[in-house]
Amino acid sequence: MAQTGVDGTFPAVADLDLDGKPEVAVISNNGATLKHHLVIWRYNPDLPNKVEIVRPGININGPLNPSLCPVGSAGNTRGGGPPTIADFNGDGTPDVAVAGGIGYAVFDGKKLMDPNVPAAETLLWIKQTKDCSSAATGSSVFDFDGDGSAEVVYSDEHYLRIYKGSTGDVLWQTCNTTGTLRDSRWSRTSITTAAQISWRCPITIRASPVRRRNRQGCGSMATRRGSGCGPGGSGINTLITSLT
Ligand SMILES: [Ca+2]
Ligand SMILES: [Ca+2]
Numbered sequence: 567m568a569q570t571g572v573d574g575t576f577p578a579v580a581d582l583d584l585d586g587k588p589e590v591a592v593i594s595n596n597g598a599t600l601k602h603h604l605v606i607w608r609y610n611p612d613l614p615n616k617v618e619i620v621r622p623g624i625n626i627n628g629p630l631n632p633s634l635c636p637v638g639s640a641g642n643t644r645g646g647g648p649p650t651i652a653d654f655n656g657d658g659t660p661d662v663a664v665a666g667g668i669g670y671a672v673f674d675g676k677k678l679m680d681p682n683v684p685a686a687e688t689l690l691w692i693k694q695t696k697d698c699s700s701a702a703t704g705s706s707v708f709d710f711d712g713d714g715s716a717e718v719v720y721s722d723e724h725y726l727r728i729y730k731g732s733t734g735d736v737l738w739q740t741c742n743t744t745g746t747l748r749d750s751r752w753s754r755t756s757i758t759t760a761a762q763i764s765w766r767c768p769i770t771i772r773a774s775p776v777r778r779r780n781r782q783g784c785g786s787m788a789t790r791r792g793s794g795c796g797p798g799g800s801g802i803n804t805l806i807t808s809l810t
């Protein structure tokens with residue numbers, strides 16, 4: 567139906583400009599030319615290969631330097647997991663988020679679709695994270711406080727964090743050592759379903775007693791399942807309390 571001819575690894579679909587026609591946001595991780603980049607394209611039957619390339623490749627690391635990860639590691643040489651799409655800044659249009667090896671980045675969907683906005687200025691915010699091992703993790707989103715702006719739930723090698731969607735401010739975090747491996751992507755359903763039902767313990771995340779350097783990363787080793795929430799626990803209940 568369409569052929570982009572552009573590198574790509576993980577796709578997501580959304581109507582970024584609200585014109586009733588979908589755009590495709592693609593993360594290219596270790597492509598032939600695009601090693602850690604976001605591509606936006608859409609179907610256009612009037613163009614060659616029926617494709618309009620809206621953004622041919624935006625560096626998802628933004629101003630962060632890949633040297634934050636060791637030479638030769640995944641985080642140093644490539645990066646980008648499955649993109650997550652939600653309205654992070656609450657302006658009514660979808661935005662695109664992605665975790666790489668050295669940072670978690672959110673791009674403003676409205677700016678992505680505006681050809682007058684330079685690539686580097688489409689970044690809504692980016693926060694330094696640590697995932698040198700895989701550089702290809704997913705994340706989850708949910709509007710925990712119901713203000714129309716989605717919060718981000720993301721776990722790197724050291725911490726499980728919740729970021730404020732509009733600014734990237736860390737609303738809550740807990741030590742959660744993992745080998746990442748795209749592991750937070752699977753938890754999306756459990757977050758939303760549980761939160762809608764009870765507002766209690768909506769986050770389920772895997773942890774693993776991995777590398778020594780990870781244990782040093784946040785002070786203690788987590789070998790549990792769960793995020794410390796539930797009756798009598800802290801976790802997400804603390805977040806909800808602080809937001810309301
Ligand atoms: Ca559209
Ligand atoms: Ca938005």
Ligand SMILES: [Ca+2]
Pocket residue numbers: 708709710711712713714715716717
């Ligand atoms: Ca919110």
